[in-house]
Amino acid sequence: MIFMKAWMILVFVVTVYLLAVAAASPILDSTLRRVGFTTLQRQLKSRGTFSKNLVYYGGPVLQSATVNPIFIGPIPDSKRLLEYYAFLVKSPLAQILNSEYSTSTAQIGYGRLGTPYVEKDPLITGAKTLDDDNDILPYLFDLIVNGIIWPSPNSYFPIYTQPGVTVTQQGSKSCIHFCGYHGTFDISDLGIPSTPYLYYAVIADQSGTCMGGCGISRDPFENLCSVSSHEFTESVTNPAVSYTNSRSPAAPMGWFSPSNYLGGEVADICNAMQSTLIDPLTGKSWVVQQVWSNKNVKCMASDPRLGGTVQSTVQTSATTVTSKRTTTLLTTKTWKQ
Ligand SMILES: [Zn+2]
Numbered sequence: 626m627i628f629m630k631a632w633m634i635l636v637f638v639v640t641v642y643l644l645a646v647a648a649a650s651p652i653l654d655s656t657l658r659r660v661g662f663t664t665l666q667r668q669l670k671s672r673g674t675f676s677k678n679l680v681y682y683g684g685p686v687l688q689s690a691t692v693n694p695i696f697i698g699p700i701p702d703s704k705r706l707l708e709y710y711a712f713l714v715k716s717p718l719a720q721i722l723n724s725e726y727s728t729s730t731a732q733i734g735y736g737r738l739g740t741p742y743v744e745k746d747p748l749i750t751g752a753k754t755l756d757d758d759n760d761i762l763p764y765l766f767d768l769i770v771n772g773i774i775w776p777s778p779n780s781y782f783p784i785y786t787q788p789g790v791t792v793t794q795q796g797s798k799s800c801i802h803f804c805g806y807h808g809t810f811d812i813s814d815l816g817i818p819s820t821p822y823l824y825y826a827v828i829a830d831q832s833g834t835c836m837g838g839c840g841i842s843r844d845p846f847e848n849l850c851s852v853s854s855h856e857f858t859e860s861v862t863n864p865a866v867s868y869t870n871s872r873s874p875a876a877p878m879g880w881f882s883p884s885n886y887l888g889g890e891v892a893d894i895c896n897a898m899q900s901t902l903i904d905p906l907t908g909k910s911w912v913v914q915q916v917w918s919n920k921n922v923k924c925m926a927s928d929p930r931l932g933g934t935v936q937s938t939v940q941t942s943a944t945t946v947t948s949k950r951t952t953t954l955l956t957t958k959t960w961k962q
Contacts, residue, residue: 642797675881677894678919679862681728684877686867687779687824687861690714690736695774695784696743698750701832702741702846703785709850711738711910712904713857717927720912724931725919726880726891734859739780741774755786757794761827762810769815769823776817781860782825783853792829799829804839804848807856809867824864840899840912847912851899854913855892862891866898882917891916895924902926 661778692710696703717905727733730863744750755761769775772805774782786792786944793798794806805828813821831852832845841846859866865877874881881890894917903910915924 627890630929666729676884677917678881678922679726679880679891679917680874681726681880682876682878683872684863684865684871684879685822685866686726686728686731686733686879687736687776687781688731689734689779690857690861691772691777691780692736693739693780693782694741694856695768695782697755697784697790698744700786700787700830702849703741704854705739705846706785706849707738708909709853709954710857712911713854713913714738714901714962716904716911717931718854718858718902718916719861720931721834721916721918721925721928722861722891724928736781736861742768744825746913750787752929753789754791754793755827757806757827761792761825765823765825766812769812770858775777776812776820776823778819780824781854781857781864782823784825784827784874786827786829788830788832790830792827794827799827800838801834803829804835805829805856805865807864809865811868822865822868824860826860828852828856840914841895842899842912845859847899850912851897851914855896858892858914858916859890866890882910898924900926 639905692714694703694706696711700706710790719735723733724737749764752760765774765782769776774780778780786799790799797803798880799805805826807824807826810825811821812823828849831839831847831848836845836848840851842848842851850953864879865879869875869878869881871881874883874936882894892914895915898915899912900913900915901910913926915926917923918925918928921930
């Protein structure tokens with residue numbers, strides 16, 4: 626009896642200690658999760674199903690993306706961003722997409738910078754929070770019906786918000802949970818020929834409290850470029866992401882890695898891994914985020930085998946910024962990456 630009591634006390638003490646450790650130290654929890662993750666990797670590997678490689682699920686891809694940035698108010702560096710996109714759509718990063726992620730029915734080619742739009746309505750530019758469902762999508766709808774933007778099967782609308790504005794998307798907040806996201810807006814009711822979807826992204830300002838969360842550069846503009854290239858490459862290779870279920874991928878999903886635990890879309894697998902590319906025409910250098918190459922089985926920003934005219938010069942891996950991931954928008958609320 627005495628033995629039993631001592632045993633019970635011991636169990637009690639150990640339990641209280643473990644609970645206290647668990648409550649005081651979130652590291653314990655993440656360590657446990659990491660152990661589970663490794664086990665899962667091993668199981669998948671042994672079954673031969675573990676691969677980061679992207680699989681094509683039959684959905685659309687952007688064959689020659691026309692990038693039409695929307696600036697919600699005066700955005701710092703908006704002019705430089707336009708210059709950036711003009712480079713990005715024809716860069717070695719885009720070349721990788723052309724070479725590897727065209728499909729049997731859709732050849733991906735270089736894109737172009739389309740028409741930017743700067744919002745001036747104080748009702749919109751003065752908002753301190755913008756929610757995807759409640760603000761962004763109705764706003765895009767208004768722009769279309771008022772003839773301000775013209776969606777086409779290849780158009781892409783990255784939306785930029787001002788410093789200090791918080792974007793929310795299905796409960797997640799910019800600068801806390803994500804750096805940006807890309808999504809799909811079903812506009813089939815509008816009856817625009819061959820254009821059932823509008824492809825867009827929302828990219829939060831990277832300065833102030835966002836600094837350091839979405840890239841390793843000390844220049845917020847460079848991190849903004851990195852996030853912009855992440856969303857661009859995913860929008861080209863998997864534009865209809867919002868109308869698919871990543872747990873059982875199928876059309877209209879485009880290119881996607883079924884190994885959710887290590888990836889998702891073309892840029893998720895290489896999240897926050899930045900490279901600097903030099904534009905030979907201007908001599909300017911631009912930061913991009915690397916993408917996954919199925920052919921080379923690694924992350925890269927420029928594939929020497931394609932004979933790109935621009936060389937990757939600086940390559941750094943941001944290992945300290947994994948807590949804030951660039952997210953993609955899914956209507957299924959069970960998965961976010
Ligand atoms: Zn992503």
